[in-house]
Amino acid sequence: MVNPGSFSLSFGVSLVSHISLFDPALQRRYFRLSSSGTAPIPFELFVVIIATLASHFGHFSSEYGSGVAGDIPTGFLPPQLPAWTLIPNVAVDAFSIAIVGFAITVSLSEMFAKKHGYTVDANQEMYAIGFCNILPSFFRCFTTSAALTKTLVKESTGCQTQMSGLITAVILLLVLLVIAPLFYSLQKCVLAVIIVVNLRGALGKFRDVPQMWRVNRIDASIWLITMATSALVNTELGLLVGVLVSAFFVLGRTQQAQVMELGRTATREHYENVSSYRGLQTHSGVAVFRYGAPIYYANQRLFKKSLYKCADLNPVREKALRLKFKKNKKQQEETGEIPKVKSEDNLSKVNEVEASASITMMLDEKASINIRSLVIDCSGILFLDTAGINALEEVRKDYRELGVEVVLAQCNTSVLDSLERGGYYDSKKDGEVGRNNMTFFTIADAVSYAQSLNVPIGDYDNKS
Structure with missing residues (x-):
């Protein structure tokens, strides 16, 4: 034997x-x-x-x-x-x-x-x-x-x-x-x-670890973890750990992606991050942003949060402040006077109403001056899932209620197919019949289209 x-x-x-x-x-x-x-x-x-x-x-x-x-x-x-x-x-x-x-x-x-x-x-x-x-x-x-x-x-x-x-x-x-x-x-x-x-x-190969670490710490970490698990435990678990660690790092990279504001170079129609390059020009009334990661269920909330922060205009918070201000204003019109101050609680409520009104006026003035249209560069978005499509629809709908139009540019074929299957172009879905939900091949075309739009900033107030 x-x-x-x-x-x-x-x-x-x-x-x-x-x-x-x-x-x-x-x-x-x-x-x-x-x-x-x-x-x-x-x-x-x-x-x-x-x-x-x-x-x-x-x-x-x-x-x-x-x-x-x-x-x-x-x-x-x-x-x-x-x-x-x-x-x-x-x-x-x-x-x-x-x-x-x-x-x-x-x-x-x-x-x-x-x-x-x-x-x-x-x-x-x-x-x-x-x-x-x-x-x-x-x-x-x-x-x-x-x-x-x-x-x-x-x-x-x-x-x-x-x-x-x-x-x-x-x-x-x-x-x-x-x-x-x-x-x-x-x-x-x-x-x-x-x-x-x-x-x-x-x-x-251990002599190459310092160089690998200098070139890419993430890849070097994956190599070290996989090697250690395979050598100390067994090959099967090492392969499994290597795959899981790689997936974890990929997931972590998508969680760290941030929305960047883009500006145009002076000599040609090329857009780059305004915080990384000098001399870039921005467009009056049109903001251009880029997101460098897929939008899916794990990071769709982070995408919206990063976009609202970069645009310096949170439509959800803005709508809440406006509704609160209108509610207080309506109460004042019905009573014909400002609520009397009877206690410290009432005083705090009045101060809160006045603060809400001043914040709302400030945001309204800022939005009317700076942002009329918003262009999202989708060249860095490799794919979308259902949650990602819903996130883009929510962004478009929330900004549209404030009178800000959202336009997509430079989408790859995979993203376009996902948007088509997900009903992103269905104008009846959000009750905006006849509104064009267009995408453009270049940022310059999207900016030109956005500049041609005449979106009334008071559209939100008229609807309400």
């Missing part, structure tokens, strides 16, 4: 060899040998042969009790259907192995495709790997994927056709049928040494 420990170490050797692909020193070594026209020396093979001979003739297993590979069966096992009852036990491992195998295969293919000037289709590679694993699954074979170190050796020696693969298959066939029993006395510690030696390239 096959010793499980030996095959576990063998799989570890294979996996660590895969990791060595991303070691720049190893790549330079093989590529330098390729350019010189000489083949690399297989030191690992020599170590295995010498250690096996020494263990066999020195009787290390019987004399010192050291672990050896043991009996390795030869030949092929009869084909049989996979044991479906084992799927729940191996599903997580199979998923992680599939991801790692596919990533390694595609990375290796793209590396050599770039070097030799051809292209690689990742989907085609995925289908190829999948079909290559169907037939071997009936013979209890290992998962098929690219052998990184072997591919590097072949490339360095000038292999360019499938004949090299045929020769490799013949040699492996000889190992399975004839040579396998010769590894009976192979020491497990030798396999462990090979793993440690091959880990040098992977451990060398």
